[in-house]
Each structure stands twice: as C-alpha cells, then as structure tokens.
Amino acid sequence: MLSPLRWIAGAVALPLAMVPAIGGGSRSPAADSGTGQPLSTRVVHYQIEARLDPARKTVDAQETLTYHNLTGQPLDVFPFHLYLNAFQPTSTFMREVRRDGTRGTSAGSRWDPKHYGVIEVKSFQVEGQGDLTRQMEFIHPDDDNTDDRTVVQVKLPKPIPPGADVVFRIAFHDQLPEVLERTGYKRDFFMVAQWFPKVGVWWHGAWNCHQFHANSEFFADFGVYDVKVTVPQTYVLGSCGDEVARVRNPDGTQTVAYHAEDIHDFSWTADPHFHLVEDSWTGSGGTVKIHLLLSPEHERQRQRYLQVIKGTLDRFDRWYGPYPYDRITLVDPPHGAGDAGGMEYPTLITCGSTWWEPKGLRGTELVTEHEFGHQYWYGMVATNEFEEAWMDEGINSYTEVKVLDSLYGSGRSALDWWGLTADDSGTQRLAYLSEPDTDPLARFAWKYLSSHAYGAVTYGKTATVLLTLEGLLGEETMRRALHTYFMRYRFTHPTGEDFLKTLEEVSGQDLRWYYNQAVYGTQVLDYEVLRIDSDRVDWYEKNPPPEKKGQTLYRDLVLVHRKGDFIFPVDVEIQFDNGEKVRERWDGGDRWVRYTYLKKAKVDSAEVDPDHRVWLDANFFNNSRTREPDSRATRKLATYWLWIIQFLSQAAAWLT
Amino acid sequence: MTLPHPGPVGAGAGLVWRRQRLLWWIYAVNLVLAGLGTLPMAMRTGTILNHSLGARPLVKGMDVTVLGSLAMHPSRPFLAPGSGIAAFVFFIFMLFVTGGVLKVYVLDRTLTTEEFFQACGGFFWRCFRLLILLLLMLAPIAALASALVRWSDKLSSDAAAAWLGFWVEVASLLAIGLLLMILRLWFDLAELHAVVENEPAVRRSLAAAFRLLGRNFASLFWLYFRISLAAWMVLALALGVWIRLVPADAVSTSFAIGQVVALFWIAARLWQRASEACWYQQRGPVPAAEPNTFSPPPLRPHWTAAPSIPLLFRRFLTWPPR
Numbered sequence: 001m002l003s004p005l006r007w008i009a010g011a012v013a014l015p016l017a018m019v020p021a022i023g024g025g026s027r028s029p030a031a032d033s034g035t036g037q038p039l040s041t042r043v044v045h046y047q048i049e050a051r052l053d054p055a056r057k058t059v060d061a062q063e064t065l066t067y068h069n070l071t072g073q074p075l076d077v078f079p080f081h082l083y084l085n086a087f088q089p090t091s092t093f094m095r096e097v098r099r100d101g102t103r104g105t106s107a108g109s110r111w112d113p114k115h116y117g118v119i120e121v122k123s124f125q126v127e128g129q130g131d132l133t134r135q136m137e138f139i140h141p142d143d144d145n146t147d148d149r150t151v152v153q154v155k156l157p158k159p160i161p162p163g164a165d166v167v168f169r170i171a172f173h174d175q176l177p178e179v180l181e182r183t184g185y186k187r188d189f190f191m192v193a194q195w196f197p198k199v200g201v202w203w204h205g206a207w208n209c210h211q212f213h214a215n216s217e218f219f220a221d222f223g224v225y226d227v228k229v230t231v232p233q234t235y236v237l238g239s240c241g242d243e244v245a246r247v248r249n250p251d252g253t254q255t256v257a258y259h260a261e262d263i264h265d266f267s268w269t270a271d272p273h274f275h276l277v278e279d280s281w282t283g284s285g286g287t288v289k290i291h292l293l294l295s296p297e298h299e300r301q302r303q304r305y306l307q308v309i310k311g312t313l314d315r316f317d318r319w320y321g322p323y324p325y326d327r328i329t330l331v332d333p334p335h336g337a338g339d340a341g342g343m344e345y346p347t348l349i350t351c352g353s354t355w356w357e358p359k360g361l362r363g364t365e366l367v368t369e370h371e372f373g374h375q376y377w378y379g380m381v382a383t384n385e386f387e388e389a390w391m392d393e394g395i396n397s398y399t400e401v402k403v404l405d406s407l408y409g410s411g412r413s414a415l416d417w418w419g420l421t422a423d424d425s426g427t428q429r430l431a432y433l434s435e436p437d438t439d440p441l442a443r444f445a446w447k448y449l450s451s452h453a454y455g456a457v458t459y460g461k462t463a464t465v466l467l468t469l470e471g472l473l474g475e476e477t478m479r480r481a482l483h484t485y486f487m488r489y490r491f492t493h494p495t496g497e498d499f500l501k502t503l504e505e506v507s508g509q510d511l512r513w514y515y516n517q518a519v520y521g522t523q524v525l526d527y528e529v530l531r532i533d534s535d536r537v538d539w540y541e542k543n544p545p546p547e548k549k550g551q552t553l554y555r556d557l558v559l560v561h562r563k564g565d566f567i568f569p570v571d572v573e574i575q576f577d578n579g580e581k582v583r584e585r586w587d588g589g590d591r592w593v594r595y596t597y598l599k600k601a602k603v604d605s606a607e608v609d610p611d612h613r614v615w616l617d618a619n620f621f622n623n624s625r626t627r628e629p630d631s632r633a634t635r636k637l638a639t640y641w642l643w644i645i646q647f648l649s650q651a652a653a654w655l656t
Numbered sequence: 657m658t659l660p661h662p663g664p665v666g667a668g669a670g671l672v673w674r675r676q677r678l679l680w681w682i683y684a685v686n687l688v689l690a691g692l693g694t695l696p697m698a699m700r701t702g703t704i705l706n707h708s709l710g711a712r713p714l715v716k717g718m719d720v721t722v723l724g725s726l727a728m729h730p731s732r733p734f735l736a737p738g739s740g741i742a743a744f745v746f747f748i749f750m751l752f753v754t755g756g757v758l759k760v761y762v763l764d765r766t767l768t769t770e771e772f773f774q775a776c777g778g779f780f781w782r783c784f785r786l787l788i789l790l791l792l793m794l795a796p797i798a799a800l801a802s803a804l805v806r807w808s809d810k811l812s813s814d815a816a817a818a819w820l821g822f823w824v825e826v827a828s829l830l831a832i833g834l835l836l837m838i839l840r841l842w843f844d845l846a847e848l849h850a851v852v853e854n855e856p857a858v859r860r861s862l863a864a865a866f867r868l869l870g871r872n873f874a875s876l877f878w879l880y881f882r883i884s885l886a887a888w889m890v891l892a893l894a895l896g897v898w899i900r901l902v903p904a905d906a907v908s909t910s911f912a913i914g915q916v917v918a919l920f921w922i923a924a925r926l927w928q929r930a931s932e933a934c935w936y937q938q939r940g941p942v943p944a945a946e947p948n949t950f951s952p953p954p955l956r957p958h959w960t961a962a963p964s965i966p967l968l969f970r971r972f973l974t975w976p977p978r
C-alpha cells in the first residue's frame with residue numbers, strides 16, 4: 001500500500017462446475033511459463049460464494065478452502081486470519097492506532113462507530129471431521145490482548161498427513177466498516193478486502209499467522225481462487241480474478257464468477273457509478289487487459305492513469321521480468337473513500353486522485369506506479385509483510401524512483417509545478433531524514449517506534465539504502481540483480497537474506513558489511529569536508545614575493561571527517577584554481593583523513609561523493625567546501641523570506 | 657469649466673499621493689523590520705550554504721527536496737527567531753500610527769513630527785480598545801469559519817455530489833471574506849469617527865460608525881471592496897509575472913517585484929483609509945440615534961486637546977479608563 005479495503009442466494013448461484021470453462025476466455029499464468037506447470041506452489045484453493053447487501057453494508061458468504069499439506073509433517077492445528085475484526089475498539093489494531101495513529105487516522109483519535117467492522121464465522125466444518133465451530137478459539141500470538149479477535153485457531157480431531165488435503169467449509173458474515181485502512185464502504189462504493197477467513201502460512205517450520213496491526217500488511221500462500229459475487233445489477237464490479245461467467249438473477253441481482261490462479265489474496269470492488277475504461281498493453285508476457293474503474297468525478301484523469309500504467313508495465317517488463325497475468329485492474333475510489341486508495345492486491349490495485357489535481361503534482365501517477373510495483377514486490381515475490389515490510393514497501397519504493405525518473409525525468413519525477421520541482425529519490429530521502437536512526441529496516445512492522453517511523457524507514461530509508469547501493473554497484477548491476485531476484489523468487493516467500501544472496505551473486509561482491517549497517521543497523525551516514533586550506537610554502541619568509549597565480553607554491557590541505565557511525569567508501573574530489581581536479585578514494589574506516597598536496601595552485605573546493613551517489617548521507621550540504629563563498633542561494637532564500645515576513649506583517653497590521 | 661468633483665476613491669487616491677511621505681515611511685518600517693527579521697534565518701542559511709556546492713540546486717531552480725533537507729538541517733534555519741518578532745513589532749507600530757495617519761488624511765496637510773506623534777499618542781488607547789473589541793468580534797467569525805470548513809469537509813467526503821463540498825467551501829470562504837471586510841470597514845469608520853469627532857468613548861464611535869455603515873452600506877462597501885480587489889489583482893499579476901517570466905536565479909528582479917507588491921499593498925490599505933476619510937467628510941452629519949444626546953463637534957485641530965506623549969504614559973499608567 002502507499003505512506004498509508006452472505007452467503008449467496010442458493011437457487012441462483014452458479015454451480016462451481018462451470019469453472020472448467022475458465023480457460024477459454026483467459027490466459028492463466030501457467031500457460032506463459034511454457035512448462036505447463038503452475039507458476040506457484042498452489043497450497044490453497046478458495047471457493048467463495050458471496051452476496052453483498054448494499055443497504056446493510058454486509059457480505060454473507062460460504063467459503064470452501066482446500067488446503068494441501070505440503071509441510072512435510074502432519075498438521076492438526078490451523079490458524080485463520082479474521083482481519084475485519086481489527087475494526088473494533090478493543091482490538092490490537094485499534095490500540096495501536098489510538099497510540100500512534102496510522103494513515104488517515106491520527107493518534108488519540110476518538111472511536112467512530114461507523115468504523116466498526118466484524119467477521120463472524122457462522123459455521124466451521126472440516127470435511128470428514130464434522131462441525132468444529134465450537135472448537136474455534138481466538139489467539140493472540142503477538143501480544144497480551146485477549147480481546148483481539150483477528151486470529152482464530154482450530155484444532156482438528158484427526159491430523160492431516162503430509163501430502164494430503166483438508167477441506168474446510170466456512171460460512172461467514174461480514175459487517176463492513178465505513179472505509180478505513182483499505183477496506184469498507186462509502187455511500188454506494190464498496191472495497192471488499194481482507195474479508196474472508198484466510199489460513200496462515202506454514203513457514204520455517206511453524207505457522208506464521210500474525211494479528212492485524214496498525215502498521216502491518218499481509219502474508220499468505222499462493223493458490224487458486226474461484227469467487228462468485230452477487231450484487232445488484234446496477235453495480236459495476238472489479239476483482240482480482242478473470243471474469244468467467246455472469247448471470248442476471250430474477251431478483252434484480254447479478255452473480256459474477258471470477259477465477260484466478262497463482263495469487264495469494266482476493267479482493268473485489270463494486271460501485272454503480274464506476275466508469276469502466278478498458279485498454280490493453282502488450283509485453284513479453286503477452287497482452288494484458290487494463291480495466292480502469294474510474295469514479296465519474298475523476299474523468300479528466302483518465303489519460304493520466306492509462307499513461308502511467310502502460311509506462312510502468314513497460315519498465316517492469318523490460319527491467320525486472322515479464323508480467324505473467326492477463327489483466328490488471330485499477331480502482332479509482334470516489335471522493336471520501338481515499339482510505340481505500342493506495343493499496344495493492346494481486347492483479348488489482350486501488351489508486352487515488354482528485355478532480356482538481358494539476359498535471360505537475362503527479363500524485364495520481366505516483367500512487368498508480370507504486371501500487372502496480374507491488375505486483376512484483378508482494379504480489380509475485382511474496383515476502384512476509386508482517387516481518388519484513390521493507391522488502392515489499394522499500395524495494396517497491398526504490399523501483400518507484402527508477403520508473404518515475406524514467407517516465408517523467410530525473411529531477412522532476414515527483415513534482416513539476418509553478419517552478420517547484422522534486423524528484424522521487426529526493427522525497428524518499430526526505431522521509432528517511434525525518435527518522436534516520438530510530439529503527440533498522442529489519443524489524444517487525446508493529447515494533448517500530450511509531451507509525452511515522454515505520455513509514456519513514458520501510459519506504460524512504462529502504463529506497464535510499466538501495467539508491468546508495470546502486471551508486472556502489474552501478475545502475476546496470478542493480479537492475480540485473482533485481483531481475484534475477486524477481487525471476488528466482490517469484491511465486492515464493494523469500495527473506496532479506498535471500499535478497500542479499502542475490503545481490504552478492506550478481507554483483508560478485510561481498511555486501512554483508514553494507515547490509516549489517518543499512519538493513520540490520522541504525523548507524524547514520526554523514527561525511528563532511530571539515531577544512532580546506534592553501535598555505536604558501538614560503539610562509540616563514542620575512543619578505544616573500546607577492547602571490548602570483550601559477551607560480552607561488554602552496555601546501556594544500558583537505559580534511560575529510562566521517563561524522564556518522566556508518567562506514568562507507570567514498571570518493572573525494574579536489575578542485576584546484578588552475579583547473580586541475582584530483583580524485584581520492586577513502587574507505588571511510590578511520591574517523592578522518594587528511595590529503596595534502598604541494599602545488600602551484602590553491603584548493604578551490606573539495607567534495608565528498610562528487611557523483612552524488614551516496615543518497616544515505618544525512619547532510620549533503622557539508623559534503624563540500626569552497627574557498628570562496630557563494631551567497632547566491634542564501635540571498636535568494638532571504639529575498640523570498642523577506643517578502644513573506646513583509647506580507648505577514650501587513651496581514652497582522654490589517655487588524656489595527 | 658470646472659472638473660467634476662472626484663468620488664471618495666479618486667479623492668482618496670489623490671490624498672495618498674499628496675501625503676505620500678506616510679506611505680514611504682510605513683513601507684520603510686515594514687521593509688526594515690522584515691529585513692531584521694530575516695537576518696537570523698539568513699545567517700544560519702549562509703553558514704550552511706555559502707561554502708557548499710550543495711547550494712547550487714537552489715540557485716538555478718527551486719528543488720523542494722533540497723529546500724526540505726535544508727529545513728531539516730540540525731540548525732533549523734527556518735525556525736530562527738526574528739520573523740515573528742518583526743511581524744509583531746510592525747503590528748504594534750501600525751496600531752500606534754493609526755491615529756496620526758487618520759489625522760493627516762482628515763486634515764489633508766503635512767503635520768509636523770510633533771503634531772503627528774501627538775495625534776498617534778492621543779488616539780492610541782482608543783485604537784487599542786477598538787482592536788480588543790475587533791478581536792472579540794473576530795472570535796465568532798473564526799468559530800463560524802471553522803464550522804463551515806468542517807461542514808464542507810464533511811460534504812466533500814459524504815455528499816453524493818463530488819463538487820458540493822468544494823463549492824460550499826468556496827462560498828464559505830467568500831462569505832467569511834465578506835464578513836471580515838464589513839467588520840474592518842465598520843472599525844475603520846469607528847476609528848475615523850474617534851479622530852474626527854475627538855470622541856473618547858469608543859462605544860459611541862462604534863455606534864456612530866454602525867449607523868453610518870448601515871445607512872450607506874452599498875457605497876461604503878463598494879469603496880472598500882474595489883481597493884481590496886485591486887490589491888489582490890496586483891498580487892496575482894505579480895505572482896504570474898514572477899513565476900512565468902522571471903528566471904529562477906534573477907534575485908534582484910524577484911526582490912523588485914516583491915517590493916512593488918509590498919508597497920502597493922501598504923498603499924492600498926492607506927488608500928482605503930484615505931477614501932473613507934474623504935467619504936466621511938463629503939457626507940452629511942452623522943445620523944444620531946437620539947438627536948438630543950449627540951452634537952457634531954467642530955472639525956478643527958483636535959490635537960490641541962490630545963494628550964502629549966508624557967500624558968500618554970500617564971494614560972498607560974491609569975489604563976483602563978473609567
């Protein structure tokens with residue numbers, strides 16, 4: 001996501017038997033692999049039939065989950081996420097929101113009953129083992145909150161042997177909140193996300209099924225989804241799947257069946273006011289259908305959405321690997337539903353725009369690019385967002401910088417409006433500067449100092465760490481490393497160490513020293529040119545000859561200081577007043593280094609990192625020092641400042 | 657053949673022009689105070705930037721991220737003290753000179769320094785009390801503005817029509833702006849009444865100004881509004897020219913444009929004051945609420961009765977008045 005979401009009428013429900021017809025209308029990822037094998041290890045198969053009640057804002061559904069026990073050991077305990085239960089005042093999620101705030105909600109906010117949400121499991125049956133509804137118990141693996149109901153666990157009477165399947169039949173009822181944290185309704189708009197009981201992930205020899213936290217996202221196994229949604233016929237729908245059937249029911253509703261393979265989550269959206277814009281893009285993986293569900297008031301942003309999604313598809317395809325799905329759905333939430341925007345689901349992203357947003361503000365483009373990027377860094381390379389949020393948000397923020405720079409030009413990729421400019425790399429670095437040393441990247445999402453620290457570190461600092469690494473390895477090597485990482489780990493759950501291994505393998509360099517500081521540490525990187533000086537060698541003479549450019553001999557001195565604890569090798573460029581430039585390489589191991597030269601020239605300036613590659617440096621201004629002052633920037637800022645004070649003074653004097 | 661008698665706005669413009677010493681003085685004070693207020697920020701910024709190659713992106717353009725990292729620099733240059741103090745001192749200065757300025761415009765002659773400051777001192781407490789009353793009256797307007805903003809925010813989020821909240825916000829801003837202009841106009845007239853009539857009781861000045869405004873609302877509001885509009889148009893024009901035509905590194909041109917606007921804004925405020933003074937003197941007698949309790953005093957040199965500066969200090973000591 002970006003800094004910051006009944007069970008069907010039986011008589012008219014389509015039989016699941018229609019699912020085999022699926023292949024006819026859509027390309028499954030497996031077909032692109034050329035092997036005939038599924039792209040992912042399909043651990044789960046969800047079949048859900050859901051009916052939306054737009055008046056009550058509820059969903060009633062029947063879920064059939066087939067779980068393939070590929071853990072290599074018998075399993076008798078199964079935990080399930082019940083994410084919607086986070087939207088209750090006693091949940092861990094709300095405790096954390098109240099303490100630290102989260103996107104769209106500030107700390108200390110009062111409880112708003114409209115934000116109440118719940119998922120009730122009406123019945124829980126296990127094929128061959130009977131009704132286990134009463135055996136369900138809420139657990140809270142991450143904290144001591146016994147009131148948290150976002151994880152439920154069931155113990156089966158008979159364990160499921162390795163390699164066997166177990167089928168769960170779950171009836172559940174959702175009460176959707178007014179939109180917050182990705183999910184809910186606003187007027188007629190519905191973003192139905194994190195809405196069904198979702199089994200945890202058996203990972204590293206144990207169940208990984210965390211509670212829903214204010215700062216965390218999600219983690220799930222790959223599989224197949226067959227979902228049927230019944231909504232009024234006036235509604236325009238979108239989902240994570242390919243539409244495979246649509247039936248108009250006599251009661252004025254419609255039932256739409258979706259099928260999706262090799263994804264790990266499923267969400268859907270419905271709004272009678274959506275304009276459905278259809279387009280397509282063809283890349284190395286084939287043709288991708290673009291469905292833009294546009295809110296009518298954002299009609300003027302239609303081309304911006306299409307332009308950025310095609311540009312992003314193109315860059316990811318060329319740089320990191322093919323997009324294997326045949327569809328991407330862009331949801332443009334209506335006014336007032338902004339909290340549903342800026343979120344990623346497999347093959348469906350929620351964006352965000354306003355009717356007035358001028359072109360140079362690039363908010364629409366940035367959110368769309370970012371959420372699409374998650375198709376790679378979360379959707380396919382499915383890292384654990386609870387435990388290593390930097391690996392989806394941060395790597396994605398880095399590729400966001402690269403793609404936006406490529407599409408809109410470096411230096412103005414985030415803002416180009418009325419003479420004001422900003423590039424995305426600079427905005428990521430600013431986020432990092434706001435919390436440079438509070439938390440390491442490698443920290444569980446809910447354990448950060450604050451909501452702000454979580455955002456600053458997982459997005460901004462990680463992007464800055466990777467931009468700095470790119471400076472070290474080169475842009476091309478970095479691109480190859482990400483390509484390799486994507487191709488190797490797509491449809492799996494890699495860790496930070498897997499990422500490091502790939503980086504080291506592709507670059508041929510030992511990067512542990514960097515990783516230990518940048519990923520696991522909180523050291524701050526800051527170099528400064530402490531002093532430059534040019535002293536005549538004949539300084540002791542009583543009557544030295546007058547200084548003459550090119551003839552007087554000087555002892556030139558440059559002193560560079562490593563202010564921060566982060567050790568990083570840097571270049572130092574010294575410019576002399578005869579036009580000569582000297583480059584030195586310093587490993588940064590000691591706290592300072594002194595360079596001295598005997599030349600018939602004075603030092604004009606010295607600069608650490610003259611190619612501006614070390615984005616992690618917390619202070620760019622002290623990276624250089626010039627002999628002669630240049631006050632143009634100061635005068636300019638002072639001139640603007642002066643006028644602002646004059647204006648404010650006059651505004652105050654209006655009262656007299 | 658005689659020229660037609662100019663309206664109060666034209667006459668006010670002429671008055672500002674004839675008594676332009678006032679304008680230049682106020683502008684000079686505004687500029688000097690702002691300059692002093694800028695110094696701490698400029699010194700901190702200079703320490704960071706003047707010997708750094710990292711300042712270059714700020715010379716040729718305005719890179720917001722560089723500006724942002726400057727703002728986040730440990731020495732926090734933009735939080736340097738001085739700016740707020742400068743604005744406050746200018747505010748007090750304007751409060752002090754209001755009486756003198758009005759006196760000059762009412763009499764339409766250049767006062768000696770002593771006369772001017774006597775007038776400033778003589779009317780200071782009246783202007784101060786009017787300021788307090790103005791602030792009290794601003795409180796409900798601020799509350800109304802806050803309620804309107806909350807309402808428009810709610811509409812922006814909840815109303816079925818996407819634009820409703822926006823237009824309600826625009827209408828609210830216009831309504832609040834209108835209220836503020838009317839309030840200022842009323843208090844301008846009250847200050848004028850206090851000076852012209854040498855009225856010590858500000859409540860009587862406010863009442864008289866209220867009656868004047870009520871009976872001549874259209875002409876008075878049009879007078880005030882036209883000049884405000886001119887000021888805003890000059891600002892918009894200057895910003896347009898500055899953004900589109902002035903290169904990012906043309907600091908002197910930027911400074912010149914900024915100063916033209918600052919000067920024009922002071923001139924516009926004085927123009928309003930002068931026009932109101934002209935209108936006041938061109939109008940008939942102040943309509944009395946109770947004819948027997950009010951008789952217009954002579955419009956003669958009032959400051960013979962105004963307190964001298966030492967007296968002003970005594971007034972400070974004996975404030976609040978009975």
Ligand SMILES: [Zn+2]
Nearest residue numbers: 001002393396
């Ligand atoms: Zn994200």
